[in-house]
Amino acid sequence: MRAWIAQVRKGLVELCIMAALRKGEAYGYELLQALSNAEGLAVTESTVYPILSRLTKEGWVRVRAAPSPAGPPRRYYRLTPFGLARLRQMEEYWKDIEESTNALIEGGTE
Amino acid sequence: MGEAFRLDEDARRQIDKHLDSIDEALRNADMSRSERQNILDDVETQIVEMLAARTQGNPTVDDVKAVIAELDPPESYAAAPEGSQARGLDSGSRGTAHGRWTLDKVALACSIGGVVVTVLLALIGRFVLGGAATTPCFLLALEATGLILGIATWHRPLGKAAAILSACILILVIVYMGLASA
Secondary structure: OHHHHHHHHHHHHHHHHHHHHHOOOEEHHHHHHHHHOOOOOOOOHHHHHHHHHHHHHOOOEEEEEEOOOOOOOEEEEEEOHHHHHHHHHHHHHHHHHHHHHHHHHOOOOO | OOOOOOOOHHHHHHHHHHHHHHHHHHHHOOOOHHHHHHHHHHHHHHHHHHHHHHOOOOOOHHHHHHHHHHOOOOHHHHOOHHHHOOOHHHHHHOOOOOOOOOHHHHHHHHHHHHHHHHHHHHHHHHHHOOOOOOOOHHHHHHHHHHHHHHHHOOOOHHHHHHHHHHHHHHHHHHHHHHHHHO
16 A cells, blocks of 8 residues: 555655745745645655756756855745646646546446 | 854764765766755755754754754665656656657757758858759758657657747748749
8 A cells, every 4th residue: 555655646746846836936945844734745855856856957947046044045946937837737637637536436437 | 054054063064974875875866966966955955944943053963963863864865756756747758867869859959950951961062062952851851850849749848949940940941942933
């Protein structure tokens, strides 16, 4: 069961990160805290930061550094226009499979 | 480090040790230097912010150890969930985590390459072959390829750029050919 949960969660984290960035920019730790509050998602930094790094590399998000009241500069992430378009695609796909899955779970055969 | 937050040498060394371990784990997961640095910067910011929330400005080695104990162990970065996760929508266009030649890149190469090859052929025709006429076959073929691949990878920035560039070039060439034959 644990392995299955991990697999399901893996695919959703990227969508959740991008969805969380839709509201505006956030720095890594801030984003991690926001996602940690999502029940069942149970994300930690070793999952979130590598995804943020890859999303940056691929151009879906961009980063700007800003001074922090404590320590090194905070790195604020923001969706690029391409990232926003991709998020919409991901959301559409998610809604499709959510409907199909719910229909199957509820025994709704045609 | 900021003015308001001071770490003594031992505390700093403890943080660096943790960051080095993560770096090693990421390197073993075949991650590029820039990606590793991004991750390490985020982890460092998190550590410092957790220390700031925990102490009033001068954290001790024990504070640092306590914060690090709350974090994922460096080995969890080596597990690299990134390599296999959340790539569903793009898996068709990305060969490996650090793929060099994905379809969108090929599309853009065709778009730009078409123009470059055509210009080179025109120069060779003019200066080497003494004014032999060149046909835009290469250009049309490469731009058509760029357009098709660009549309297929429209969801990626380079794919979109390739499709738009190829479409513009194709329109220009067709208009030019129409005017030339008229």
